[in-house]
Amino acid sequence: MSATALAPSGSPQDASESERLRNVHPLAWQNPTPHGRYHLLVIGAGTAGLVAAHAAAALGAKVALIERQWLGGDCLNVGCVPSKAILRSARLYAEMRSAKHYGVQAPAEVSVDFAAAMARMRSIRARISRADSVARLVAAGVEVFFGAAEFNGRDSVTVAGTTLHFKKALIASGAGPETPDIPGLVDAGFLTNENIFDLTEPPRRLLVIGGGPLGCELAQAFARFGCQCTIVQKLPLFLPKEERDAAQLLADALAADGIEVRLNTEAMAVTVKAGAKHVDLRSDDYQSTVVVDAILVGTGRVPNVAGLGLSAAGVTFDAERGIHVNDFLQSSNRHIYAAGDVCLPHKFTHTADASARIVVRNALFMGRQRLSALTIPWCTYTDPEIAHVGLYVRQANDQKIQVRTFTIPLHEVDRAIADGEETGFVKIHIRAGSDRILGATVVARHAGEMINEITLAMVAGIGLGKLSSVIHAYPTQAEAIKKAADAYQRTRLTPWLRAWLRRWLAW
Amino acid sequence: MSAVGADADDRVSASTLAAPVSDAVLLDALQRAAFDYFLQAVNPHNGLVADTSRAQSPCSIAVVGFALSVYPVAVAHGWMLRADAVARTLLTLRFFRDSDQRGGEQSSGCHGFYFHFLDLRTGARVWRSELSMIDTALLLAGVLTAAAFFDADSADENELRQIADALYRRVDWRWAQQDGGSIRHGWKPESGFLHYCWDGYSEAIMLYVLALGSPTHPVTSDCYRAWTATYQWENLYGYEFLYAGPLFVHQFSQAWIDLRGIRDGFMRSKDCDYFENSLRATEVQREYARRNPLGWVGYDEDCWGLTACDGPQAEQLALCYRQGRWFGYAARGLPYGPDDGTLSGWAAAAALPFAPTCALRAMRTMLARYPEMLTAGRYASSFNPTLRDTDGNAWVSAGHYGLDQGIVVMMIENWRSGLHWQLLRDCPYIGNGLRRAGFRGGWL
Numbered sequence: 001m002s003a004t005a006l007a008p009s010g011s012p013q014d015a016s017e018s019e020r021l022r023n024v025h026p027l028a029w030q031n032p033t034p035h036g037r038y039h040l041l042v043i044g045a046g047t048a049g050l051v052a053a054h055a056a057a058a059l060g061a062k063v064a065l066i067e068r069q070w071l072g073g074d075c076l077n078v079g080c081v082p083s084k085a086i087l088r089s090a091r092l093y094a095e096m097r098s099a100k101h102y103g104v105q106a107p108a109e110v111s112v113d114f115a116a117a118m119a120r121m122r123s124i125r126a127r128i129s130r131a132d133s134v135a136r137l138v139a140a141g142v143e144v145f146f147g148a149a150e151f152n153g154r155d156s157v158t159v160a161g162t163t164l165h166f167k168k169a170l171i172a173s174g175a176g177p178e179t180p181d182i183p184g185l186v187d188a189g190f191l192t193n194e195n196i197f198d199l200t201e202p203p204r205r206l207l208v209i210g211g212g213p214l215g216c217e218l219a220q221a222f223a224r225f226g227c228q229c230t231i232v233q234k235l236p237l238f239l240p241k242e243e244r245d246a247a248q249l250l251a252d253a254l255a256a257d258g259i260e261v262r263l264n265t266e267a268m269a270v271t272v273k274a275g276a277k278h279v280d281l282r283s284d285d286y287q288s289t290v291v292v293d294a295i296l297v298g299t300g301r302v303p304n305v306a307g308l309g310l311s312a313a314g315v316t317f318d319a320e321r322g323i324h325v326n327d328f329l330q331s332s333n334r335h336i337y338a339a340g341d342v343c344l345p346h347k348f349t350h351t352a353d354a355s356a357r358i359v360v361r362n363a364l365f366m367g368r369q370r371l372s373a374l375t376i377p378w379c380t381y382t383d384p385e386i387a388h389v390g391l392y393v394r395q396a397n398d399q400k401i402q403v404r405t406f407t408i409p410l411h412e413v414d415r416a417i418a419d420g421e422e423t424g425f426v427k428i429h430i431r432a433g434s435d436r437i438l439g440a441t442v443v444a445r446h447a448g449e450m451i452n453e454i455t456l457a458m459v460a461g462i463g464l465g466k467l468s469s470v471i472h473a474y475p476t477q478a479e480a481i482k483k484a485a486d487a488y489q490r491t492r493l494t495p496w497l498r499a500w501l502r503r504w505l506a507w
Numbered sequence: 508m509s510a511v512g513a514d515a516d517d518r519v520s521a522s523t524l525a526a527p528v529s530d531a532v533l534l535d536a537l538q539r540a541a542f543d544y545f546l547q548a549v550n551p552h553n554g555l556v557a558d559t560s561r562a563q564s565p566c567s568i569a570v571v572g573f574a575l576s577v578y579p580v581a582v583a584h585g586w587m588l589r590a591d592a593v594a595r596t597l598l599t600l601r602f603f604r605d606s607d608q609r610g611g612e613q614s615s616g617c618h619g620f621y622f623h624f625l626d627l628r629t630g631a632r633v634w635r636s637e638l639s640m641i642d643t644a645l646l647l648a649g650v651l652t653a654a655a656f657f658d659a660d661s662a663d664e665n666e667l668r669q670i671a672d673a674l675y676r677r678v679d680w681r682w683a684q685q686d687g688g689s690i691r692h693g694w695k696p697e698s699g700f701l702h703y704c705w706d707g708y709s710e711a712i713m714l715y716v717l718a719l720g721s722p723t724h725p726v727t728s729d730c731y732r733a734w735t736a737t738y739q740w741e742n743l744y745g746y747e748f749l750y751a752g753p754l755f756v757h758q759f760s761q762a763w764i765d766l767r768g769i770r771d772g773f774m775r776s777k778d779c780d781y782f783e784n785s786l787r788a789t790e791v792q793r794e795y796a797r798r799n800p801l802g803w804v805g806y807d808e809d810c811w812g813l814t815a816c817d818g819p820q821a822e823q824l825a826l827c828y829r830q831g832r833w834f835g836y837a838a839r840g841l842p843y844g845p846d847d848g849t850l851s852g853w854a855a856a857a858a859l860p861f862a863p864t865c866a867l868r869a870m871r872t873m874l875a876r877y878p879e880m881l882t883a884g885r886y887a888s889s890f891n892p893t894l895r896d897t898d899g900n901a902w903v904s905a906g907h908y909g910l911d912q913g914i915v916v917m918m919i920e921n922w923r924s925g926l927h928w929q930l931l932r933d934c935p936y937i938g939n940g941l942r943r944a945g946f947r948g949g950w951l
Contacts, residue, residue, distance in 0.1 A: 235702065236702055236703050243739075244707060245843055248843065249843055252844065252845070256832065264701075264702050264703075284695055284697070284698040284701060284702075285635060285695050285697030285698040393738075393739050393740075394736060394737055397735075397736040397737070397738070398736055402776055403740065404740060404742065404747070405739060405740060405741040405742065405750075406741070406742045407741045407742060407743045407750075407842075409743075409800070409842040409843070411798065411800030411842070412798075422800060425842075425843070427741070432776075487742050487745065488742075490745065491742065491747070
């Protein structure tokens with residue numbers, strides 16, 4: 001077997017980076033020699049691929065895992081892990097600047113050490129990469145192949161000149177950043193999640209194109225690192241899938257961080273003059289030009305389906321949706337499944353994880369688990385964070401489901417007041433006539449932590465009324481959930497019941 | 508044109524109004540002062556009315572809608588002769604009938620709609636403003652009010668009614684509806700439709716009712732359903748209501764349409780109606796002001812009024828205040844803001860029909876504490892007690908806004924006589940629009 005070429009990393013080659021690369025793609029790796037037919041062949045070693053490979057191997061299956069670049073996929077290398085690491089540093093800079101609001105002496109001058117923040121990020125990324133390492137896979141009994149995978153039939157794949165045969169296969173090749181069709185953008189050069197974490201110094205002026213989670217999170221982080229940031233979003237609000245109040249609070253928060261927010265605005269063209277990027281913007285009939293040093297594109301993600309030989313395998317796909325799967329995550333070739341970003345509209349690490357577990361059960365053990373049965377929360381890690389689970393009111397209305405919403409602004413929550421973190425709310429939607437929770441949105445400094453309680457309640461079938469009797473530690477921001485439950489309980493006190501209670505107490 | 512009755516010199520000051528005058532005297536004075544705005548801000552040659560009293564202000568077509576709605580009040584109170592009111596209304600309607608409807612950059616409108624802001628003198632579009640669906644609706648609400656009030660069988664009043672009918676009938680509401688969905692916010696000759704639609708509960712009930720009631724170009728019947736699908740029914744501070752942050756949302760359409768006791772499908776499902784909902788929204792305002800989470804000066808349960816209004820801007824403030832975030836003209840709302848400590852006294856007056864006791868108490872409290880909010884006897888757009896000048900007076904928005912004056916005149920009148928509600932109850936287009944929206948019961 002030949003050694004595979006190591007994909008280059010643009011990050012500074014420090015000790016952390018060396019450790020990460022040792023874990024996710026060792027320089028001297030030799031692909032193993034395949035033996036017989038694999039129970040499960042997995043293409044892509046991102047979250048979905050790794051979860052499936054480990055789970056299947058742990059259950060005794062013979063598993064092959066093919067990765068063309070880095071184990072751990074986007075999440076570990078160029079996604080959740082590095083972004084959350086730098087968001088934390090950026091938040092601390094913001095807190096240092098606002099220290100006086102907390103009765104704390106602010107530093108006389110807050111000077112940003114961007115290189116140190118990025119070094120910390122690399123260190124964290126390297127540490128977390130140990131869990132995704134090739135050594136762990138091998139120890140688990142997974143045969144790991146580095147190289148580009150291509151189907152050459154309905155039950156075989158070629159990688160680095162070797163053909164592997166399988167009984168079942170899982171395609172978990174993930175997704176990559178979309179390149180918007182803006183004249184001049186490619187020639188001018190731009191950043192995406194795939195290279196922004198390689199930066200060693202922040203751009204003085206940054207334009208972020210796209211108001212989705214990636215664009216909003218990184219615009220806020222880089223603004224807090226001292227960049228002069230502008231964010232343009234084609235739609236009238238950020239995070240178009242989220243509640244309007246949540247999106248509005250986010251727009252306010254970004255503006256408060258000094259970001260120039262340009263909603264309802266499109267980038268039309270890019271030119272380079274004297275080393276600077278001139279980007280023409282249009283909002284209805286208003287046209288303007290911003291001059292920046294770097295452009296970050298976060299307009300969306302497209303599934304990685306090219307070059308996989310999917311047609312040869314009888315797998316139906318398209319460039320936008322990716323691989324077409326049924327509710328059991330089975331493709332048009334019933335022996336081939338897909339999981340994660342390559343086939344799902346919700347491109348989250350935890351969704352990739354959950355879908356991979358479904359595939360292992362359905363593919364290897366005749367399971368009949370359905371994707372649609374999952375209750376999937378998600379969170380955008382801006383400050384404040386925006387988390388959601390279940391139905392939105394709009395979706396419920398469209399399905400003609402009567403909804404009641406219980407809203408607790410965080411200024412009603414003692415801990416949020418004490419923390420100086422009153423921006424936000426908890427909104428819990430229940431089906432009218434019952435206390436069944438249909439969905440919830442939380443906007444809070446740690447909304448991602450708070451949404452888990454509501455997700456648990458939904459999955460376990462715990463009604464909002466029952467949450468009222470769950471003792472929440474005081475003072476915590478999650479107490480907002482109990483307050484919403486208490487508000488629900490108060491509505492059960494009908495005029496008749498109130499009158500009856502009065503009579504009882506009078507007696 | 509001549510006005511009859513008291514003129515500006517006879518008006519009592521704010522501090523006097525806050526003292527022991529009766530409610531009737533207080534409301535008379537405020538209503539009359541608000542009405543006088545329309546006498547002062549009108550162009551007597553075409554009937555257009557300035558958006559604000561500030562220099563170089565253009566005409567706002569919505570303010571013209573309010574003007575057409577308050578002339579009947581003036582006739583009823585003896586502040587205008589009927590003949591004068593008819594003449595002014597006719598002048599206004601003729602302007603719109605004859606206006607340039609080619610949709611060019613200098614036109615007044617197209618498809619029966621009008622640009623938001625027009626040159627006060629020529630009626631041509633200014634400020635590259637949008638062809639505005641909601642502001643056209645408010646204008647037409649005034650047009651139909653005038654047609655309902657001036658019902659005499661005279662040449663002038665016959666012509667008035669004939670033009671009013673023609674103006675309403677020529678509006679192509681269907682053109683402004685996105686495919687199978689809600690109504691768009693606006694259109695510009697340079698770039699086409701704006702990306703926004705009328706989604707979420709808002710002041711747009713009037714817009715939807717007019718668009719549904721048209722005998723000529725109605726929106727499709729699924730339009731209203733598409734709109735109400737974006738509603739949010741929330742329990743906030745212990746009140747269950749159809750949520751919208753700024754108070755004017757709960758007030759504007761009900762300046763014309765009597766929504767007491769009639770319900771659409773959404774309100775039937777909540778065992779509520781829009782009038783009751785506005786009462787609850789007023790209570791929520793009081794609750795928010797009592798909590799005052801941002802710690803602004805002055806807020807309490809009798810000092811509130813977060814709504815669409817003018818407000819301070821950093822560059823116009825004293826140095827000591829420039830570090831704050833001030834929002835200028837904005838739709839202030841709750842509980843998530845924007846809230847920069849700026850309140851509108853007129854918002855309490857506009858809440859009179861829904862919550863008279865609370866509204867009157869708030870009006871008196873605010874006038875007593877901040878008499879400077881009343882200039883020339885009428886409400887300024889807003890005041891901000893957190894921002895004080897060297898004499899200790901609250902910041903007050905300069906001049907007056909026509910929308911604020913119009914809603915004050917109409918809501919005081921509706922509370923006392925129900926004049927506008929009664930007028931549009933008798934308008935077949937309104938009744939038809941309400942029924943197509945699914946409203947049932949009560950007077951309907």
